[in-house]
Amino acid sequence: MKTPIKFLSIMFFGMTINSYAADKSIPPSHGVPYPEGWQNWATIAVSHRTDNNTIRAILGNDVAVKAARSGNTKPWPDGAILGKVVWEDTQHEHWQTATAPGNFVHAEFMFRNSEKYAESYGWGWARWVGLEQKPFEKGMQVCISCHTPVKNRDWVFTDPALLPK
């Protein structure tokens, strides 16, 4: 009886850490299923890019947030999903020196699965564009190329923001 129980345990463990709820009403990007409910994920960081005038929230699923807040990001654990939500800059009407989110640009994601995505450095790279969330299908290489400056940081730009416990 030992072998079947061990096998089932591995199955269960594997499903727990590497699967996530997918929203099948939106087509995959690069074969990666759309992550359901990312709009309610917790914050890992924020950023503002003045080269392309966009402001961003960096969110994570439960696995990613737990890893970010316990310093377990070298490497990020299997099952972690990082989401970057991107808006065009807009100037706040009532606070001239504040930049706020304008038009929604896209939401892009890195899905950590070291086995499934071994050929793309252990990450599934996906993006959905615009409020209609049209899948980006120009190839993971487009994403990887831009992330090459941080290839020694597990391909992740984001440092988790400091937060009180």
Next chain:
Amino acid sequence: MKTPIKFLSIMFFGMTINSYAADKSIPPSHGVPYPEGWQNWATIAVSHRTDNNTIRAILGNDVAVKAARSGNTKPWPDGAILGKVVWEDTQHEHWQTATAPGNFVHAEFMFRNSEKYAESYGWGWARWVGLEQKPFEKGMQVCISCHTPVKNRDWVFTDPALLPK
């Protein structure tokens, strides 16, 4: 029997919309109890201020997020809590034109309770400073003064960021 049942319903409804989980290990600010678990609240917006070089996440409790995403913010409903998490700017080491969160400054909150906080425009104003979350006790008027430019926007600067449904 009708009166007691109605009374109990009102009691229950009142408790549901105006109470929240307080963390009593951290002292109140301006008499407002510390909101437990705000670090996991969903994002309503982000912002970047170049007058004081800080970058921010604007988060909300469930009541606030639901209101933000359904356009029910004029006024914000009782029970809504808005949180602004503030970090000093830092330049990203691997992307020179990106501003990222540096030192944690404070987390500040607006608690909507039109009855309890009638004398401060329907909001309880609170702030906890630094990673140690020391309560700010200089008076709600300090907060209100800065928010006066948006007194006709229910005292709220934040426009909820556009998000796909």
